[in-house]
Each structure stands twice: as C-alpha cells, then as structure tokens.
Amino acid sequence: MRDSDPTACVLIIGNEILSGRTKDTNSGWIADRLTLLGIRLQEIRVIPDVEATIVSVVNEVRARYTYVFTCGGIGPTHDDITAESIAKAFGVPWELNEEARAILRSNYSRDEDLTPARLRMAMIPRGAELVANPISKAPGFRTGNVYTFAGVPRIMQAMFEGVAPHLKRGNVLLSHTIVGNVAEGRIGDPLAALQRCYADIEIGSYPGQRADGTFRNSVVLRGTDRERLAAAAREVKDLIQSLGGEAVDEPPQ
Structure with missing residues (x-):
C-alpha cells in the first residue's frame, strides 16, 4: 500500500449479526467494491447496538482511516440507535432534518402516515449530508468521513x-x-523468503480441498504493478514445481 492510497474501515452494527440470526453479507460486498476503487480496506468490525460502544469505536476508526462505512441501525424502531450515536461521536445534536422529512413524506398520501416511528428515520446528526436511498427513500448520511448506510443489503448497495x-x-x-x-x-x-524479496507484493497462502477431496493450496499475490506481480507469480510457480508439485497459473484479475 502506498502512503497516498485512501484507507477504510467497515462497521457492521447490530445485535442480530452478533447473535447469528442475521448473516453479514454487507462487509464482503463493500470490500469488493473498495478494491475496485483502489481504497484499502484495513478493518471490518461487528459491534452491538450499544451507544457507548458505537461512539467509542466510531471515534477511534474515523481518526485512523480515510473513510468509515457503517451498516445498520438507522430504521424506525427503538433499537435503531446508530444515527443518535454518530451524533454523539461528533458532539452535535441529533435532530429532525427537514430535507429528510420531506423525502419520507413523499412516500405517503397523508401527513398522519408519517408516524413518529417513521420520523425517526429523518433524525440525523446536525450538519450531516444526506445519502440518497433510491429504493425505500429513507436516507443515509455522511458526517465528516463517516458514511452511515442502511443494513438491508440491497439498500446499502x-x-x-x-x-x-x-x-x-x-x-x-x-x-x-x-x-x-x-x-x-x-x-x-x-514462501516467506520470497515475500521478503517482494515487499511491495502481498503474498498469502490458503489451503483447501478440491471437489474430489484432494489437497490444494492457493497462493494469492496482490499488488499494483502488473509486471512485478507477474514476476513474483512466476517465482511462486517455479517454487512449487521445484518441490515436486504441480502449479496452475490462473490469469491476473
């Protein structure tokens, strides 16, 4: 990673993730997208719906990384406390945002359909910038370098x-x-010796099994320089073959 490359952390917020009731797919999806954007994802954390924890962790990671992406906890129920917690992390009021209110109101034919519970989704930190939600209208928001998204995968995406x-x-x-x-x-x-020779290339080894039950080991190399990456890959292939193994060279991605 170069010093100029932006970095990121993903925070998955929700007791339902920690209990196993809901399976997290958001972090993997964001990781793929950040890779394509050249943004280095440095951490993924799953934390509970606990205000003190959210405030502490958000303040820690927003100071460390270029971007923080949070998923979950901005719905209409009492346990959706992410927005209020983000406001406390930044030391600003959590208040009704009139633009967000108007967006939510456009979903309904009558004023009374915009219930107090639904209005919670228009409560955001003062000064935050809304993030559009083209699917269900209720917006996310950006506060400083922290982007707060819904937890529903399709909406988050x-x-x-x-x-x-x-x-x-x-x-x-x-x-x-x-x-x-x-x-x-x-x-x-x-392989460790090879890694020392190619400090600019990330080299990881991942054992597994083929469909027929035979052993396989995937050595994954990652880097920004295509020629250096190809040179390191050739050396890995030669290394495996020198130890009497077979090596299949998959195309670069």
Whole structure:
C-alpha cells in the first residue's frame, strides 16, 4: 500500500449479526467494491447496538482511516440507535432534518402516515449530508468521513453506489493466483523468503480441498504493478514445481 492510497474501515452494527440470526453479507460486498476503487480496506468490525460502544469505536476508526462505512441501525424502531450515536461521536445534536422529512413524506398520501416511528428515520446528526436511498427513500448520511448506510443489503448497495463517484481513489490492487498441491508446511519457509524479496507484493497462502477431496493450496499475490506481480507469480510457480508439485497459473484479475 502506498502512503497516498485512501484507507477504510467497515462497521457492521447490530445485535442480530452478533447473535447469528442475521448473516453479514454487507462487509464482503463493500470490500469488493473498495478494491475496485483502489481504497484499502484495513478493518471490518461487528459491534452491538450499544451507544457507548458505537461512539467509542466510531471515534477511534474515523481518526485512523480515510473513510468509515457503517451498516445498520438507522430504521424506525427503538433499537435503531446508530444515527443518535454518530451524533454523539461528533458532539452535535441529533435532530429532525427537514430535507429528510420531506423525502419520507413523499412516500405517503397523508401527513398522519408519517408516524413518529417513521420520523425517526429523518433524525440525523446536525450538519450531516444526506445519502440518497433510491429504493425505500429513507436516507443515509455522511458526517465528516463517516458514511452511515442502511443494513438491508440491497439498500446499502444503492447508497454506496450513490457516493462511490465522490470517493478518493487509489492504486487498484491486481491479484494473481497460483494453485498447487504442495502442503504449507513444505512451502512456508521459501514462501516467506520470497515475500521478503517482494515487499511491495502481498503474498498469502490458503489451503483447501478440491471437489474430489484432494489437497490444494492457493497462493494469492496482490499488488499494483502488473509486471512485478507477474514476476513474483512466476517465482511462486517455479517454487512449487521445484518441490515436486504441480502449479496452475490462473490469469491476473
């Protein structure tokens, strides 16, 4: 990673994730999109619907990374406390935003349909910029470098795509995978030596099994320089073959 490359943290907020009742798919989706934008995702955290925790973690990570993306906790019920917690993290009031109120009102034919519970979704930190929600209208928002999205995957994705053109981009990481059949215990030391020679390339080893039950080990290389990446990949392939293994060179991505 270069010093100029933007960094990010994803915060998944919700007791339902921690209990296992709801499976998190948002973090993986955001990770894929950030990779394509050249933004280095440095952390993913799952935290509960606890105000003190949200405030503390948001303040910690917003000071550390270029961007923070939160998912969950901006709905109409009592346990949706993300917006209020973000306001406290920034030391600003949590208040009714008239633009957000008008957006929500456009969903209904009568004023009385905009119930107090629904109005909670128009309560955001003072000074925050709304993030459009083209699916169900209730907006997300940006406070400083913290983007607060809905937890419903389809809505979160639409919100992210709305802000993506405005994010600072970095050098896109390319990836190259060598699939071999040499165990990590044999390849570990020479692979570590290779990593020292290619400090600018991320090299990871991931063992697994093929569909027929036979052993496989995927060595994944990631870097921004296509030629350096190809050179390192060739050395990994040669290393596996020198240990008597077979190596399949998958195309760069």
